[in-house]
Amino acid sequence: MFGKRSVGDVPTAAPAQPAAAPPAARVQAAVGAKPPMPQAPRAPASAPAAPPRAAAPSVSAPNPRMQASEPAEQTPEFRSEAYYRVKSTIFNALIETIDLAQLAQLDPESARDEIRDIVAEIISIKNVVMSIAEQESLLDDICNDVLGYGPLEPLLARDDIADVMVNGANAVFIEVNGKISKTGIRFRDNGQLMNICQRIVSQVGRRVDESSPICDARLPDGSRVNVIVPPLAIDGPTLTIRKFKKDKLKLANLVEFGSISPAGAKILQIIGACRCNVLISGGTGSGKTTLLNTLTAFIDPTERVITCEDAAELQLQQPHVVRLETRPPNLEGSGQVTMRDLVKNCLRMRPERIIVGEVRGSEAFDLLQAMNTGHDGSMGTLHANTPREALSRLESMITMGGFSLPPKTIREIIVAAVDVVIQAARLRDGSRRITQITEVLGLEGDTIITQDLLTYEIQGEDQNGRINGRHRGTGVGRPRFWERARYFGLEKELAIALDEAESA
Ligand SMILES: Nc1ncnc2c1ncn2[C@@H]1O[C@H](COP(=O)(O)OP(=O)(O)OP(=O)(O)O)[C@@H](O)[C@H]1O
Ligand SMILES: [Mg+2]
Numbered sequence: 001m002f003g004k005r006s007v008g009d010v011p012t013a014a015p016a017q018p019a020a021a022p023p024a025a026r027v028q029a030a031v032g033a034k035p036p037m038p039q040a041p042r043a044p045a046s047a048p049a050a051p052p053r054a055a056a057p058s059v060s061a062p063n064p065r066m067q068a069s070e071p072a073e074q075t076p077e078f079r080s081e082a083y084y085r086v087k088s089t090i091f092n093a094l095i096e097t098i099d100l101a102q103l104a105q106l107d108p109e110s111a112r113d114e115i116r117d118i119v120a121e122i123i124s125i126k127n128v129v130m131s132i133a134e135q136e137s138l139l140d141d142i143c144n145d146v147l148g149y150g151p152l153e154p155l156l157a158r159d160d161i162a163d164v165m166v167n168g169a170n171a172v173f174i175e176v177n178g179k180i181s182k183t184g185i186r187f188r189d190n191g192q193l194m195n196i197c198q199r200i201v202s203q204v205g206r207r208v209d210e211s212s213p214i215c216d217a218r219l220p221d222g223s224r225v226n227v228i229v230p231p232l233a234i235d236g237p238t239l240t241i242r243k244f245k246k247d248k249l250k251l252a253n254l255v256e257f258g259s260i261s262p263a264g265a266k267i268l269q270i271i272g273a274c275r276c277n278v279l280i281s282g283g284t285g286s287g288k289t290t291l292l293n294t295l296t297a298f299i300d301p302t303e304r305v306i307t308c309e310d311a312a313e314l315q316l317q318q319p320h321v322v323r324l325e326t327r328p329p330n331l332e333g334s335g336q337v338t339m340r341d342l343v344k345n346c347l348r349m350r351p352e353r354i355i356v357g358e359v360r361g362s363e364a365f366d367l368l369q370a371m372n373t374g375h376d377g378s379m380g381t382l383h384a385n386t387p388r389e390a391l392s393r394l395e396s397m398i399t400m401g402g403f404s405l406p407p408k409t410i411r412e413i414i415v416a417a418v419d420v421v422i423q424a425a426r427l428r429d430g431s432r433r434i435t436q437i438t439e440v441l442g443l444e445g446d447t448i449i450t451q452d453l454l455t456y457e458i459q460g461e462d463q464n465g466r467i468n469g470r471h472r473g474t475g476v477g478r479p480r481f482w483e484r485a486r487y488f489g490l491e492k493e494l495a496i497a498l499d500e501a502e503s504a
Helices: 023-031 081-097 100-105 108-125 132-147 150-156 190-202 251-256 262-273 288-296 339-346 363-372 387-400 407-417 482-487 491-503
Strands: 161-167 172-176 179-183 214-218 224-228 238-242 278-282 305-309 321-325 353-356 379-383 420-426 432-444 447-461 467-473
Touching (some): 100 108, 190 238, 339 353, 363 407, 379 387, 387 432, 447 491, 467 491
Parallel strands (some): 278 379, 305 321, 305 353, 353 379
Antiparallel strands (some): 172 179, 214 224, 447 467
């Protein structure tokens, strides 16, 4: 049955309008408008000019003729003031008319149809001048507000966006092709934004408000979401979404984008296949998780792999994968399951490889222990700007985790565990590159010795500001994992790849 409120709305058992009631009459009763005027001629979609912009429409005006938009094409990201005014009038009338509780019981398709019917009626009663195309776009927009994530919907539907960043109701930024730009999208007010944040986090059984103002969540499509609201976020609810890419990038794509050279990709493939223990290091959004995901493609399908993540982002293609996810504390502050709990538990699950989405705390110790105790080929990412910094961050994570081991012992554990560190970076032109493939050689005194196998040299930039550079082998002919590659029958391929990398 319809989700419209009956006339003279009684909050509890008000029966819905009989289907036979003329829809316009129902809407009028609720919006308090006069009977519909004869429909104003609609401007064709490609109308060359529109009448001057109307003053802000008022619901109580007897027969306001409202102008929805400027003649120029309006994309969801760039709408005019007039559009927002009309939308807000129609939206308010809709909210008056509709019974949200009943609407919530309909399946999304019927709810959308229902809203479309009512909005079309309101538009006709209020005599809004709109082309069919504009009306369609307004209908979509309003349906998104009522049923989905409101103004975020058109952004979530785009696959070219990597991140959506909302800093309060009037500032929405996106990242496309490594570049951040501000969109014209905005929310009615911080209240609407807060409702949408609430809607997102409630789907994973959480709540966000003044008393618990920070929350991580996930959209149904897998996108990773962080919400932080006032009083911690000073300018209004702040929402950060890392969009889930349906088609994950593969190593071949990274080669195509110039993120790594073909020879470098071959070296990475061998590193993945011959079960080296790998750390992927990089800054925020530099492509660490993507790189980790591409490396997992070279894991043998017979291996049992266990992944531990804060929000499941990895998509392994192997048949034998167990995916684990951490859990934050509940509202009473209990029930937390940390990354360390997961990694420790992994060790009892007969893993052949352990993959940790992001190493950031004391779980570093357990991961290293796992790498040292027969779980070769384990991998993890961490935030650092160089491979050397990654190793010292690992050391401080262990120290700060409360393990009272002498620094030298910690370094010995690191050196014995980690074979290769791969550095990812987002360069100033927005492109993402693998800037170093570095192997850990050993300890000399108290110092960890590393050796680069491949580096990225920046050579300059073109007239469009794009950075030119090349990946270059450093001339190492026999990396430390040579024997390992030989054991897996990959030493010839490795020799060729190293040669090619050097002569690139
Ligand atoms: N080499 C690449 N070329 C182009 N786009 C890339 C590349 N690597 C990653 N991306 C895109 O960049 C975005 C961020 O990537 P990713 O999630 O892997 O970064 P991250 O370093 O793990 O970020 P965080 O620190 O937030 O976890 C994603 O949308 C991803 O598709
Ligand atoms: Mg990541």
